[in-house]
Amino acid sequence: MDEAVSYVPADELRVGLFVFVDLPWFRHPFAFDRFKIKTDSQIAQLKELGVARFRVDPARSDMPAPPPVVADTPAAPALPAEPAPVPDADTLARQRRRERNAARRARIARVERAFASAGQAVKEANRNLVARPGESLAALNQLVGDMAESMLSAPEVTLHAMADRIGGTETYCHELNTAVMSLMLARQLELPEGQVPLLGLGALVHDIGLAEIPDKVVKKRDPLTHAEAELRKLHCEYGVKRGHEIGLPPPVLAIIGQHHENWDGSGYPKGVSADRIHPLARVVALVNEYDNLCNPPDVMRALTPYEALSVLFTQRRNRFEGRVLQLLVRQLGVYPPGTVVALSDDRLGMVVSVNSRAPLRPGVMVYQPELPRDESSILNLAQVPEINIAKALRAADLPREVHDYLSPRTRVAYFFDTEVDLEVDQPACEAAA
Structure with a gap:
């Protein structure tokens, strides 16, 4: 039976494939760890898991649709492509930030x-x-x-x-x-x-x-x-x-x-x-x-x-x-997740994660009023040694607009993952924004 199982890259998932989700049950939202894909929504959820490829069972998958028939007509002459505009440095920086976020x-x-x-x-x-x-x-x-x-x-x-x-x-x-x-x-x-x-x-x-x-x-x-x-x-x-x-x-x-x-x-x-x-x-x-x-x-x-x-x-x-x-x-770490902090460059933020590899250099969500909250940077202090946490702050002492932006937790709850830490925005770019 195992010989019939093959792998499909996440980008090639389609409705009809019988797929195995080889993750602990609490790491995915599905009721079962193996099922036939029935909707595009399930495909989107599978891609969000961050898995590069999935096991599939061809014997339990629907037959692939036949390739489309292409009419035997002469191809139109190709027009010379116009060169794509080259984005400037600011545009590229914003695009990278959006992708990281x-x-x-x-x-x-x-x-x-x-x-x-x-x-x-x-x-x-x-x-x-x-x-x-x-x-x-x-x-x-x-x-x-x-x-x-x-x-x-x-x-x-x-x-x-x-x-x-x-x-x-x-x-x-x-x-x-x-x-x-x-x-x-x-x-x-x-x-x-x-x-x-x-x-x-x-x-x-x-x-x-x-x-x-x-x-x-x-x-x-x-x-x-x-x-x-x-x-x-x-x-x-x-x-x-x-x-x-x-x-x-x-x-x-x-x-x-x-x-x-x-x-x-x-x-x-x-x-x-x-x-x-x-x-x-x-x-x-x-x-x-x-x-x-x-x-x-x-x-x-x-x-x-x-x-x-x-x-x-x-x-x-x-x-x-x-x-x-x-x-x-x-x-x-000295500043556990959930701690509101002042950074050495005078910015405010909240510790949102700590990695076992560098517990004294946590991930900090930075208060950036010029950006929507869901686009704010998470500064990985392990990657920016020139910035430190200056002190911890009580949420009640924050200005209202900072409190609303950082949204400190009323209850402190923790959970974990085992992914390698994501790349983050470099502070120099953000300070200049």
Whole structure:
């Protein structure tokens, strides 16, 4: 059967071909990873995936249409072609910028679709974890397996800040955020291969015990009373009990039970410390704390990603294993995605991505009021060493027009891709514009 499969370049896709989408399910928008192309819209979606060629099965494809019949008439004499006008330097620069921006938007759109799909899968699986544990765990394991394979096999991984809403739907998902960042850390920690899926699964289900806590406590925006705080702490024990009931493996149960334990023994529920905390739980505990600082129930109390990382490193470092904390800072960079910044050339921008190859030189969307927002440059600081980030800014301190343009996230959500970083506009061209 494999002998009948061949490859077709993306530009030669057509209606009727039976095509295979050889990507993890969360990296494409289709219900199945193999199907017969029926519409031009499907062709457009396939081309947006950025795949150079696709496997096709000729046996399951429609027969190609016969070539058009050309009438046997004498060819008209060819007229000399007029020379095409040579565009000036400014026109060429604008054209290159548009092409780069189109490629960037297509890449971000692919990441956002994958993120929205993964978030929906996590929320649905967690909702049904008790009623349909087998089905839900299979879905979560599939998601974790695909993400882990993508992250661990790629030469570089880029972490993107996601929009608050995609397609009109709120996208933030604490469990997915925790899993993505935990798996990113797994790359740096060089965990044994069998431990990585357990880390990802534990991150996705670490809060299952919250289902036993009243919503009025879980979602309360004001500070909890002492009684409410003590009640909320029980979610770790409730989660372990529920995890036992549905057959979760011991390392995942350890994550559920210990994701609020601290390295210095100041955590809960048992106040264990240091090596008594499971290695995987140490990772999730740190990432969970970072995400909670960025995304508390009351968004008015949220810290910026830069502030959250600073608090962890300067005020709470004794609560976490030093090596894991250092790797988180190295992975996110000093200015994590979602941070509003002032650049050394006096321009303002927002960090939108950080690449594992150069975490201290992130991608920054620049405020350029002379351009529409969707045409603004993403400055890859790894490619322009003469420009640095001067300082981080709070979104609330931005002038209204800058805030509206950069559109800082209310909730900080992350997702990843494994594409090589796109080329970007050079700053000299933009400064002269």
